[in-house]
Amino acid sequence: MSIRRFALAALAGLSLSAAVQAQTSLLNVSYDPTRELYQEYNAAFNKHWQAQGHEPVTIQQSHGGSGKQARAVIDGLKADVVTLALAGDIDELNKLGKLIPEDWQKRLPQASTPYTSTIVFLVRKGNPKQIKDWDDLVKPGVEVITPNPKTSGGARWNFLAAWAYAQQKYGSDDKAQAFVEQLYKNVPVLDTGARGSTITFVNNHIGDVLLAWENEAFLALKEQGGDQFEIVAPSLSILAEPPVAVVDKNVDKKGTRELANAYLNYLYSEEGQRIAAKNFYRPRSEKVAAEFAKQFPALKLVTIDKDFGGWKSAQPKFFNDGGVFDQIYQAK
Amino acid sequence: MSTVTLAAISAARRGHALGRTLLIAAAWLAFALLLLLPLYIVLSEALKQGLGTFFTALIEPDALSALKLTLIAVAISVPLNVVFGLAAAWCVSKYEFRGKSLLVTLIDLPFSVSPVIAGLIYVLLFGAQGFFGPWLQDRDIQIIFAVPGIVLATVFVTVPFVARELIPLMQEQGSQEEEAARLLGASGWQMFWHVTLPNIKWGLIYGVVLCTARAMGEFGAVSVVSGHIRGVTNTLPLHVEILYNEYNHVAAFSVASLLLALALCILLLKQWSESRLTRLKSNAAEE
Numbered sequence: 001m002s003i004r005r006f007a008l009a010a011l012a013g014l015s016l017s018a019a020v021q022a023q024t025s026l027l028n029v030s031y032d033p034t035r036e037l038y039q040e041y042n043a044a045f046n047k048h049w050q051a052q053g054h055e056p057v058t059i060q061q062s063h064g065g066s067g068k069q070a071r072a073v074i075d076g077l078k079a080d081v082v083t084l085a086l087a088g089d090i091d092e093l094n095k096l097g098k099l100i101p102e103d104w105q106k107r108l109p110q111a112s113t114p115y116t117s118t119i120v121f122l123v124r125k126g127n128p129k130q131i132k133d134w135d136d137l138v139k140p141g142v143e144v145i146t147p148n149p150k151t152s153g154g155a156r157w158n159f160l161a162a163w164a165y166a167q168q169k170y171g172s173d174d175k176a177q178a179f180v181e182q183l184y185k186n187v188p189v190l191d192t193g194a195r196g197s198t199i200t201f202v203n204n205h206i207g208d209v210l211l212a213w214e215n216e217a218f219l220a221l222k223e224q225g226g227d228q229f230e231i232v233a234p235s236l237s238i239l240a241e242p243p244v245a246v247v248d249k250n251v252d253k254k255g256t257r258e259l260a261n262a263y264l265n266y267l268y269s270e271e272g273q274r275i276a277a278k279n280f281y282r283p284r285s286e287k288v289a290a291e292f293a294k295q296f297p298a299l300k301l302v303t304i305d306k307d308f309g310g311w312k313s314a315q316p317k318f319f320n321d322g323g324v325f326d327q328i329y330q331a332k
Numbered sequence: 333m334s335t336v337t338l339a340a341i342s343a344a345r346r347g348h349a350l351g352r353t354l355l356i357a358a359a360w361l362a363f364a365l366l367l368l369l370p371l372y373i374v375l376s377e378a379l380k381q382g383l384g385t386f387f388t389a390l391i392e393p394d395a396l397s398a399l400k401l402t403l404i405a406v407a408i409s410v411p412l413n414v415v416f417g418l419a420a421a422w423c424v425s426k427y428e429f430r431g432k433s434l435l436v437t438l439i440d441l442p443f444s445v446s447p448v449i450a451g452l453i454y455v456l457l458f459g460a461q462g463f464f465g466p467w468l469q470d471r472d473i474q475i476i477f478a479v480p481g482i483v484l485a486t487v488f489v490t491v492p493f494v495a496r497e498l499i500p501l502m503q504e505q506g507s508q509e510e511e512a513a514r515l516l517g518a519s520g521w522q523m524f525w526h527v528t529l530p531n532i533k534w535g536l537i538y539g540v541v542l543c544t545a546r547a548m549g550e551f552g553a554v555s556v557v558s559g560h561i562r563g564v565t566n567t568l569p570l571h572v573e574i575l576y577n578e579y580n581h582v583a584a585f586s587v588a589s590l591l592l593a594l595a596l597c598i599l600l601l602k603q604w605s606e607s608r609l610t611r612l613k614s615n616a617a618e619e
Contacts, residue, residue, distance in 0.1 A: 027561060029559075032577075035577075035578055036578075060561045060562060060563065060564055061561070061562050062559055062560045062561045062562070063560065063574075063577075064560055072477065072559055074460065074461060075455050075459035075460055075461060075462070075476065075477075076458075076459050076460035076461075076465065076469070076474070076476060076477060077477040077559040077561075078474065078477065096461070097460065097461070195577045196577070199576070199577060223579040224579075253472070
């Protein structure tokens with residue numbers, strides 16, 4: 001009997017009801033902008049799961065900056081599955097926590113990434129500062145909103161997209177570093193997660209441009225009405241690949257492996273793909289992608305594996321202690 | 333007295349009255365801007381779409397579970413703090429021992445430590461990578477990212493409230509009455525129930541009220557150890573943040589106004605116990 005159950009039972013008289021969960025439950029620890037996606041997906045999966053003759057399940061959600069969430073799972077948050085913003089954060093579960101095997105990314109199709117996204121700009125209606133491309137972000141007087149790459153996965157994609165643009169345009173790592181340094185000088189606040197940054201830009205009216213996940217930008221348009229903001233697609237961006245994984249150590253302990261596998265596999269089904277697309281994630285399935293083709297502008301995209309040698313080399317180079325981000329942000 | 337000095341005095345008095353009015357006006361203005369305006373905004377945002385949506389947000393399962401968890405945290409941390417506060421105040425006021433001033437200083441530690449640090453302490457102690465982590469994992473005991481962690485963090489940040497109220501009160505009262513009770517043959521418990529407790533009753537209630545308010549409202553420390561699982565490890569303040577981050581402003585402010593209503597109840601209790609406490613003190617001074 002866990003302490004938690006014991007505490008709950010002891011409190012039966014005091015609390016309204018000492019509900020001990022009777023149903024099987026599954027905890028999905030995810031990053032910031034997927035709240036709406038998984039709300040819809042969880043309901044659909046539950047229906048599918050029951051149609052296959054299983055008991056209904058309680059699917060619990062936890063959201064936050066991707067790096068912060070990975071940290072929590074390593075520190076003992078009992079996630080059955082993680083659906084984080086980038087492979088680098090899931091790698092940490094292997095390196096620091098020994099919770100998953102090293103080759104976790106090979107276990108599901110498409111490098112365990114059932115949907116993708118990219119980084120776009122969200123600007124205020126009419127684009128008053130005429131922000132068209134990355135070069136406009138380093139101009140003096142332009143305030144750029146992006147979260148902290150130390151805690152947020154989206155922020156790391158933002159950083160790398162800016163880097164890739166500068167490197168291709170100016171031709172060297174040194175010049176790219178000077179470019180992103182200039183860019184981060186224009187950032188007035190670094191929130192810990194993507195959603196925090198969106199709220200800063202959309203509700204608190206701070207900044208001229210938000211560097212956002214494409215799905216997060218579309219959602220802001222949908223929630224706030226299209227009359228306040230516009231999406232600007234830069235000339236070059238990055239293919240953002242937010243992967244998913246079953247946390248072996250936790251599912252083995254809880255006996256939920258079959259359920260956790262089914263949960264992630266169903267993301268690749270036609271229904272799963274359609275829900276992803278409806279929530280503005282780019283689906284992997286060609287059929288569903290064709291249905292939603294109008295929604296997603298065709299962009300020139302670099303990828304983490306081809307252009308940065310994968311997260312295993314990008315993470316230490318750019319974001320670990322003493323990496324490029326520390327150098328440019330301390331220089332501020 | 334010459335007319336010159338009289339005029340000077342009345343001018344000074346007028347200046348004095350003007351200064352008084354200005355000060356009071358400034359105090360009211362600050363009060364209105366800093367307290368009433370936010371109150372008004374919370375309520376008006378909560379009721380923006382009518383009472384129906386307001387109540388729907390409150391009886392939604394995740395909100396109820398957050399309310400339940402908050403009440404559980406309060407129900408465990410407040411009694412613990414009463415016991416601890418009484419014990420600490422008793423030690424400090426009735427006994428002389430080495431390290432007494434150190435103990436008094438340490439009781440205040442949670443006031444000076446940032447709540448985030450308080451939360452991280454528990455992650456470092458009980459987290460999977462932490463000091464007790466492997467031992468706990470082997471026994472399948474979950475402390476952080478579960479209810480016990482939330483209760484622990486709440487206890488930590490609220491520790492000083494009861495002790496801080498009781499120590500000066502008990503020091504002021506001295507131990508003559510207890511000594512008299514002892515001489516008349518009272519047992520330890522009898523002395524405590526019939527002499528000490530009635531003397532410190534109002535101070536204790538005041539401490540409990542403050543402690544409850546803080547336990548319900550704590551955000552930082554609880555946020556670190558919560559894991560933010562909807563419907564499981566979210567307290568009311570955390571639930572407000574989640575709703576706000578999900579563009580669900582009406583629900584966020586509805587739940588916030590629930591917290592506010594609880595806080596107002598506590599404020600009334602505080603006012604009441606405080607007035608009893610000052611009356612008690614002035615009575616004691618007259619005697």
